[in-house]
Amino acid sequence: MAIDFGYSVSQPRAVDLDRNDLSLAREIVREMPEFSACIACGGCTATCTAGNLTSFNFRLVQTLVRRGEYAGAYAEMNKCMLCGKCRLVCPRGINTRGVVRLIKRKLGDY
Amino acid sequence: MKKVVVVGGGVAGMQTALSLKERGVEPVIVERTGALGGKLRNFHLLFPSMTPAAEVLKSFTDQVASSGIEVRLNEEFSDFSTDAPIVIASGFNVFDARLKEEYGYGIYDNVYTTVDVERMFNEGKVGLKDGSVPRRIAFVHCVGSRDEKVDQRHCSKVCCITGVKQAMELASLWPDAEIFNFYMDIRMFGPGYEELYQQAQQEAGINFIRGRVSEASPTIDGRIQIKAEDTLIGRPMKMTVDMLVLIVGMRGTDGGKFYRPRDLFGGSVLSDRPNVFYAGAATAPKTVGESIAEGVMAAEKVVQYLNDGN
Numbered sequence: 001m002a003i004d005f006g007y008s009v010s011q012p013r014a015v016d017l018d019r020n021d022l023s024l025a026r027e028i029v030r031e032m033p034e035f036s037a038c039i040a041c042g043g044c045t046a047t048c049t050a051g052n053l054t055s056f057n058f059r060l061v062q063t064l065v066r067r068g069e070y071a072g073a074y075a076e077m078n079k080c081m082l083c084g085k086c087r088l089v090c091p092r093g094i095n096t097r098g099v100v101r102l103i104k105r106k107l108g109d110y
Numbered sequence: 111m112k113k114v115v116v117v118g119g120g121v122a123g124m125q126t127a128l129s130l131k132e133r134g135v136e137p138v139i140v141e142r143t144g145a146l147g148g149k150l151r152n153f154h155l156l157f158p159s160m161t162p163a164a165e166v167l168k169s170f171t172d173q174v175a176s177s178g179i180e181v182r183l184n185e186e187f188s189d190f191s192t193d194a195p196i197v198i199a200s201g202f203n204v205f206d207a208r209l210k211e212e213y214g215y216g217i218y219d220n221v222y223t224t225v226d227v228e229r230m231f232n233e234g235k236v237g238l239k240d241g242s243v244p245r246r247i248a249f250v251h252c253v254g255s256r257d258e259k260v261d262q263r264h265c266s267k268v269c270c271i272t273g274v275k276q277a278m279e280l281a282s283l284w285p286d287a288e289i290f291n292f293y294m295d296i297r298m299f300g301p302g303y304e305e306l307y308q309q310a311q312q313e314a315g316i317n318f319i320r321g322r323v324s325e326a327s328p329t330i331d332g333r334i335q336i337k338a339e340d341t342l343i344g345r346p347m348k349m350t351v352d353m354l355v356l357i358v359g360m361r362g363t364d365g366g367k368f369y370r371p372r373d374l375f376g377g378s379v380l381s382d383r384p385n386v387f388y389a390g391a392a393t394a395p396k397t398v399g400e401s402i403a404e405g406v407m408a409a410e411k412v413v414q415y416l417n418d419g420n
């Protein structure tokens with residue numbers, strides 16, 4: 001019988017850009033080039049209706065997508081209720097609500 | 111009357127000498143190297159307008175030549191305690207990237223500085239050591255700036271825009287290459303700089319990752335692995351690149367420090383001594399335009415000093 005010593009193997013936490021497949025991220029950016037002009041100010045997340053009530057962080061999720069970390073992105077974006085407030089504050093004029101919809105369309109399998 | 115000595119024949123020194131001459135004061139430029147021009151001699155295109163450095167320089171050296179200003183080349187000025195009027199326009203030294211050993215400059219192949227990239231563009235041979243085209247390139251911001259470990263606490267100011275400019279130049283040279291800039295803050299202080307940054311993100315497809323690269327190490331196939339934290343995500347990040355460009359900062363020329371002007375307002379070209387003046391990057395990191403402007407100001411202050419009966 002296997003004995004449980006209470007240890008487990010930790011998975012590496014690093015974002016490994018040698019392994020991540022950035023082609024989907026590139027495809028998304030190609031459809032909406034303005035998306036890559038994000039300066040990570042966090043204005044979108046600050047104003048986000050969903051983000052004030054749940055753990056949803058639009059800035060973080062879209063950054064993860066651009067790094068090829070797609071797992072869970074679709075489920076996260078489902079927390080968005082498409083109210084569009086984020087778009088009103090974005091200093092780079094990004095159609096942030098459009099980014100939510102684009103990511104959901106492209107990353108349905110993740 | 112004795113000539114006013116201008117120490118250094120970079121853009122700041124040349125402009126100082128030209129402005130003195132225009133005001134009827136005879137200058138002499140003392141330049142340590144064998145030619146006028148300072149750092150610009152090795153640069154290719156200048157931000158933000160991509161004007162050839164050679165073009166800017168030529169307009170200055172032509173004017174210096176035609177105005178008959180005395181130039182003493184291959185002469186290092188050291189008589190800084192003189193009572194005669196002098197203008198210190200000795201500029202800056204490029205940070206020696208070997209001091210940041212963890213980035214492997216001079217140890218691994220294909221690790222360059224931004225100064226090397228300018229030179230390679232001028233020589234018309236940009237690329238990897240074996241002549242091939244890199245697929246992945248990373249730029250490291252703040253190498254030898256904002257770093258107590260190398261006694262360089264200041265921000266070198268012009269290097270963010272230099273890194274963005276060079277990333278865009280490489281992107282247009284090699285459209286298939288992936289380019290990543292690792293930064294702590296992006297400091298785009300000048301006219302048109304922020305716009306260039308946005309263009310780099312949106313049109314040139316440069317990836318900006320917030321995090322300081324901690325180390326670079328060679329891989330078995332001769333590439334370079336780098337590590338950083340992607341601080342926007344809060345997780346460590348690693349990747350392998352073919353070419354690493356270190357965005358080197360500026361070191362002062364007063365025993366490794368910048369000269370301290372009397373104050374940073376009306377006295378920015380004055381020192382604590384009445385006969386010693388400053389112009390250009392000798393007192394702080396500055397752009398070419400800012401350095402030239404100080405040349406005019408320094409000349410004006412020298413003339414006032416001489417008119418006051420000195």
Ligand SMILES: Cc1cc2nc3c(=O)[nH]c(=O)nc-3n(C[C@H](O)[C@H](O)[C@H](O)COP(=O)(O)OP(=O)(O)OC[C@H]3O[C@@H](n4cnc5c(N)ncnc54)[C@H](O)[C@@H]3O)c2cc1C
Pocket residue numbers: 117118119120121122123140141142143146147148149150153155156157158185186187188199200201202203204224225228268272358359360363389390391392396397398399401
């Ligand atoms: C990688 C890089 C890229 C850059 N690109 C740009 C750009 O695109 N656009 C821009 O606006 N700015 C750019 N800059 C900034 C630019 O280099 C400076 O603004 C400019 O060189 C300052 O001119 P200067 O005359 O003050 O100093 P320098 O160019 O450093 O000239 C100083 C001169 O003094 C001489 N000297 C020093 N000590 C002595 C001595 N004791 N006796 C005699 N001679 C001496 C030196 O040999 C040198 O010729 C860049 C800087 C770096 C590091």
Ligand code: SF4
Pocket residue numbers: 044047048049050051058079080081082083084085086087096097100
């Ligand atoms: S559109 Fe979505 S992401 Fe934007 S503020 Fe509304 S809920 Fe948040």
Ligand code: SF4
Pocket residue numbers: 037038039040041042043044045059089090091092093094096
């Ligand atoms: S508001 Fe715009 S620039 Fe700011 S983090 Fe959100 S998407 Fe990026």
Ligand code: SF4
Pocket residue numbers: 251252253255256264265266267268269270271295296297357359
């Ligand atoms: S200008 Fe940018 S790269 Fe240069 S020291 Fe300042 S923050 Fe760092």
